[in-house]
Amino acid sequence: MEWMITADEPGKTYLMQGNEAVARGALEAGIRFAAAYPGSPSSEILTMLGHVADKMEMYAEWSTNETCALEACLGASFARVRSLCVMKQNGLLVVGDALHSASLSGVKGGLVMIVADDPSAHSSTNEFDSRHQAKSAALPMLEPANIQEAKDMVKWGYELSEQLQQLVMVRTVTRINHGRSTVTLGQMLAEKPNPVTIGEWDRMVAINWFKDAQIAKLDQAQEIFEESPFNWYKGPEAPEIIIITCGTGWLYSSEAVEALGLNEKVGILKIGTTYPLPEKFIVKHLLNTNKVLVVEEVDPFLEQNIAGIIAYHPELNIELLGRCGQKTLPRNGELNPDIVRNILASLTGKVFTGPEVAVIPPEEATPLPARELTFCAGCPHRASFFLLKQTLRIHEGQGVVMGDIGCYTMGGQRAGHYLYNFLCCMGGGINAAEGMGQLTRFGFKQPVLALAGDSTFFHSCIPGLVNAKYHDSNMLFVVLDNSATAMTGFQPHPGIGLTAMGKAAEPISIQKVAEAIGCQVTVADPFDISGTTEIVYKLLKQPGLKVLILKQECATLAVRKRKKPRVWVDQDLCRGDECGCGRFCSRIWGCPGNIWDYEAGRAKIDEVVCVGCGVCASLCPAGAIKIEGGGADE
Amino acid sequence: MSKELVKDPLNIIICGVGGQGNILATELLASALVEKGYFTTVGETYGASQRGGSVMSHVRISAAAEYGVLIPLGQADIIVSFEPTDTLRVARDYANKTTLIITDSRPNYPLGVLIGEAVYPPMEAIEAELKKLSGEVKVIEATKLAVEAGNSQATNILLMGALTALPQVPLTADDYDRVMEQRFNSNALELNRKVFKIGYEHINK
Numbered sequence: 001m002e003w004m005i006t007a008d009e010p011g012k013t014y015l016m017q018g019n020e021a022v023a024r025g026a027l028e029a030g031i032r033f034a035a036a037y038p039g040s041p042s043s044e045i046l047t048m049l050g051h052v053a054d055k056m057e058m059y060a061e062w063s064t065n066e067t068c069a070l071e072a073c074l075g076a077s078f079a080r081v082r083s084l085c086v087m088k089q090n091g092l093l094v095v096g097d098a099l100h101s102a103s104l105s106g107v108k109g110g111l112v113m114i115v116a117d118d119p120s121a122h123s124s125t126n127e128f129d130s131r132h133q134a135k136s137a138a139l140p141m142l143e144p145a146n147i148q149e150a151k152d153m154v155k156w157g158y159e160l161s162e163q164l165q166q167l168v169m170v171r172t173v174t175r176i177n178h179g180r181s182t183v184t185l186g187q188m189l190a191e192k193p194n195p196v197t198i199g200e201w202d203r204m205v206a207i208n209w210f211k212d213a214q215i216a217k218l219d220q221a222q223e224i225f226e227e228s229p230f231n232w233y234k235g236p237e238a239p240e241i242i243i244i245t246c247g248t249g250w251l252y253s254s255e256a257v258e259a260l261g262l263n264e265k266v267g268i269l270k271i272g273t274t275y276p277l278p279e280k281f282i283v284k285h286l287l288n289t290n291k292v293l294v295v296e297e298v299d300p301f302l303e304q305n306i307a308g309i310i311a312y313h314p315e316l317n318i319e320l321l322g323r324c325g326q327k328t329l330p331r332n333g334e335l336n337p338d339i340v341r342n343i344l345a346s347l348t349g350k351v352f353t354g355p356e357v358a359v360i361p362p363e364e365a366t367p368l369p370a371r372e373l374t375f376c377a378g379c380p381h382r383a384s385f386f387l388l389k390q391t392l393r394i395h396e397g398q399g400v401v402m403g404d405i406g407c408y409t410m411g412g413q414r415a416g417h418y419l420y421n422f423l424c425c426m427g428g429g430i431n432a433a434e435g436m437g438q439l440t441r442f443g444f445k446q447p448v449l450a451l452a453g454d455s456t457f458f459h460s461c462i463p464g465l466v467n468a469k470y471h472d473s474n475m476l477f478v479v480l481d482n483s484a485t486a487m488t489g490f491q492p493h494p495g496i497g498l499t500a501m502g503k504a505a506e507p508i509s510i511q512k513v514a515e516a517i518g519c520q521v522t523v524a525d526p527f528d529i530s531g532t533t534e535i536v537y538k539l540l541k542q543p544g545l546k547v548l549i550l551k552q553e554c555a556t557l558a559v560r561k562r563k564k565p566r567v568w569v570d571q572d573l574c575r576g577d578e579c580g581c582g583r584f585c586s587r588i589w590g591c592p593g594n595i596w597d598y599e600a601g602r603a604k605i606d607e608v609v610c611v612g613c614g615v616c617a618s619l620c621p622a623g624a625i626k627i628e629g630g631g632a633d634e
Numbered sequence: 635m636s637k638e639l640v641k642d643p644l645n646i647i648i649c650g651v652g653g654q655g656n657i658l659a660t661e662l663l664a665s666a667l668v669e670k671g672y673f674t675t676v677g678e679t680y681g682a683s684q685r686g687g688s689v690m691s692h693v694r695i696s697a698a699a700e701y702g703v704l705i706p707l708g709q710a711d712i713i714v715s716f717e718p719t720d721t722l723r724v725a726r727d728y729a730n731k732t733t734l735i736i737t738d739s740r741p742n743y744p745l746g747v748l749i750g751e752a753v754y755p756p757m758e759a760i761e762a763e764l765k766k767l768s769g770e771v772k773v774i775e776a777t778k779l780a781v782e783a784g785n786s787q788a789t790n791i792l793l794m795g796a797l798t799a800l801p802q803v804p805l806t807a808d809d810y811d812r813v814m815e816q817r818f819n820s821n822a823l824e825l826n827r828k829v830f831k832i833g834y835e836h837i838n839k
């Protein structure tokens with residue numbers, strides 16, 4: 001809620017989402033600059049900051065990619081302005097070079113990076129653990145255990161960043177970003193500093209001369225962390241087991257200890273400053289026990305850093321358990337209160353008695369249809385995937401398709417007729433296609449295609465396109481241009497003509513960029529299935545690099561702008577199962593708007609779901625699907 | 635100090651399919667609880683739910699302490715669901731013999747059913763299994779009632795009316811009304827007040 005993150009009501013308690021709390025913490029610290037590339041689960045942070053930027057006398061941008069975002073923040077920091085950089089775990093790997101370099105130069109104005117991890121990859125292609133990057137880049141890191149801490153840590157992160165003259169990383173997880181809980185607001189910084197003049201001898205230079213300084217900053221961070229209020233111990237003086245935990249593990253562990261009645265036997269050491277670890281503080285507590293269970297999200301990062309401490313302290317006698325140690329916890333996937341409680345029960349020989357639960361034998365359970373993900377009704381990707389699949393089938397020789405990251409990643413599943421063969425990371429498709437396209441010299445004959453969305457094109461495909469053009473690879477690069485960063489919630493990108501702060505900007509044309517590189521570019525409408533199929537067929541016959549832009553606006557956006565035509569099935573014309581089309585519209589085309597009328601034995605349109613794109617009408621062999629009305633912008 | 639709860643923490647699950655409005659309904663519920671002084675946490679599981687997936691919110695209410703955002707298996711006290719098969723899916727994981735279930739009866743067909751590869755089970759079978767899994771099942775034709783009242787999109791608030799009417803939930807209709815007043819413009823407020831009342835009275839009669 002935007003009013004909540006800007007409210008000047010110190011001491012007032014509100015229900016806040018984790019992402020709201022992060023934005024609030026940064027605003028309380030007086031940031032004047034924020035930059036991000038969208039990525040679930042952190043996207044809401046910059047969306048909100050963009051909306052309140054004018055009011056809060058700050059600047060916010062959706063940067064073209066995460067490296068642009070971080071380095072833009074470095075520029076702001078050089079002028080002594082506080083800045084916030086937001087990304088998800090994959091984005092952090094995109095900025096790897098910038099990150100490791102910037103930690104050598106350090107910062108001037110406070111710079112806090114929020115990196116949101118996605119354990120179990122709820123809305124990601126992987127569950128990378130960002131914390132390795134903080135360690136690798138020698139950066140201090142904080143991990144909030146609840147929503148209040150998310151706000152407080154971000155705010156304090158600026159003081160720490162300026163004290164150390166170093167970037168500070170705050171690692172959150174989906175359950176924090178998308179969780180809600182009570183947050184008590186703090187004071188807003190009274191006066192936001194203005195940018196200073198950069199003097200002739202003012203420097204922010206990242207070279208190895210500064211490595212000693214970088215290490216000294218880490219040592220200083222460790223000393224500060226020894227006294228941090230974000231670390232605490234709760235439990236008996238001589239516990240049988242100490243749970244060392246961070247992030248969401250704190251509340252799961254507390255609930256497990258409570259549920260098993262282990263308050264007298266098990267202590268919890270909650271760490272909020274997870275890199276570098278407060279070694280003296282941890283050793284002091286480890287001297288009181290012989291068994292430690294580490295509870296944390298994703299990798300055994302905390303656990304193996306604790307193992308490092310134990311290795312350097314022969315006075316400790318610890319059996320270390322966790323995601324690695326004796327494989328006590330699962331090595332893969334998100335934790336939850338059940339996993340933590342069950343492990344603790346088995347370690348202590350306790351039996352948990354919960355409420356009585358009915359057990360239904362599998363043969364008596366009602367079979368439930370799965371909820372499968374699919375493209376929205378009227379989605380242009382459905383048309384693009386259908387026509388590409390169809391063209392590759394009629395083209396002699398099976399084509400190889402390299403996918404990429406966006407809504408269209410779903411096209412590797414049934415929604416897109418299992419079209420693509422390869423998936424790596426953002427911008428990975430075009431580069432893999434470039435490589436494979438070079439193999440024609442060795443007799444490789446299959447057509448090679450790469451897919452990318454419009455936001456992905458700007459994010460990471462331009463160097464790949466330059467590479468493919470310069471080396472004249474034999475490939476077809478298909479840009480699925482739906483004029484949206486749809487997957488993460490329609491954040492604007494450079495092709496849109498709008499900024500994060502809602503200001504108009506001159507849109508950058510993908511076609512002109514590709515033409516300026518020297519590519520042959522064709523623009524086609526994916527909704528014109530037969531016309532565009534012919535275009536693709538011809539392009540596949542040509543040698544060298546071809547660029548095809550399949551342009552049609554995201555249906556979720558388009559439906560808000562246009563009057564919806566009525567699409568309906570004339571059931572007198574539909575031939576039902578006698579047609580021979582095999583119920584093409586509902587079974588193969590697979591749009592949620594195309595349903596089957598079991599009573600009539602005929603096709604039908606779900607007019608609540610249908611957005612009126614009318615593509616199915618052009619595909620029905622009986623001409624039974626009709627379109628009425630609709631059209632121009634309202 | 636807030637009033638003691640019948641059970642602490644009180645665990646409520648609100649679930650449905652993406653686009654049915656359960657995130658907003660949950661947020662209003664939790665805001666009302668925070669205003670009453672309860673520790674309230676909400677965990678939302680949605681992933682790519684805009685594209686037809688399930689959405690589930692866990693609400694944990696306590697007069698004593700903050701709880702983690704996820705409810706342990708078998709420990710939901712109340713399940714409010716916007717879609718029958720999702721009700722059953724969630725009940726299998728989270729219900730126990732004392733759980734109270736409120737569910738809409740209107741199906742939202744998944745892709746497999748639309749293309750004819752899977753079958754949507756009859757409501758009677760769903761209800762029979764729900765009864766075995768829980769303490770009590772209340773089926774409400776919530777979407778139908780909301781459509782009659784003016785708009786199917788208000789189904790979420792109708793179900794919140796039903797939830798608020800339960801004696802276990804430490805909220806009055808006025809408490810929920812105050813947060814609706816803050817959040818909705820006058821047209822939406824009028825409709826939502828109307829459907830909230832329908833849901834509330836449906837439980838109280």
